[in-house]
Amino acid sequence: MIQNTNKKGAKMALPFIAGVALGALAVVAYNKRDKVKECAADGFEKSKETAKDLFKKSKDIAGDVKEFTQEKILKTQTKSEKKPAAKKSVKKPSTAKAKPQVANDQA
Numbered sequence: 001m002i003q004n005t006n007k008k009g010a011k012m013a014l015p016f017i018a019g020v021a022l023g024a025l026a027v028v029a030y031n032k033r034d035k036v037k038e039c040a041a042d043g044f045e046k047s048k049e050t051a052k053d054l055f056k057k058s059k060d061i062a063g064d065v066k067e068f069t070q071e072k073i074l075k076t077q078t079k080s081e082k083k084p085a086a087k088k089s090v091k092k093p094s095t096a097k098a099k100p101q102v103a104n105d106q107a
Contacts, residue, residue, distance in 0.1 A: 029036055
């Protein structure tokens with residue numbers, strides 16, 4: 001039974017320690033709120049610029065892909081126009097009369 005109480009005590013201390021650490025972090029952040037605010041604003045501006053650059057690049061890539069696919073479509077259309085359609089071979093029924101089979105009765 002003594003071992004069970006030790007495990008409970010260790011589990012109960014962990015949330016307390018985590019709460020103290022988060023509280024200390026909140027106090028430090030509040031005391032340096034101007035610096036934190038400035039860093040957040042800088043990060044926001046950088047992310048905004050990056051998003052704009054990525055948007056421009058993606059538009060360029062999309063245009064290239066569109067041109068490439070249109071070229072491929074035109075190539076396949078011109079190939080299909082140049083080649084005549086393959087004719088299907090149809091077996092015509094023969095007009096020759098079938099020869100009657102003669103049985104060999106020479107036994």
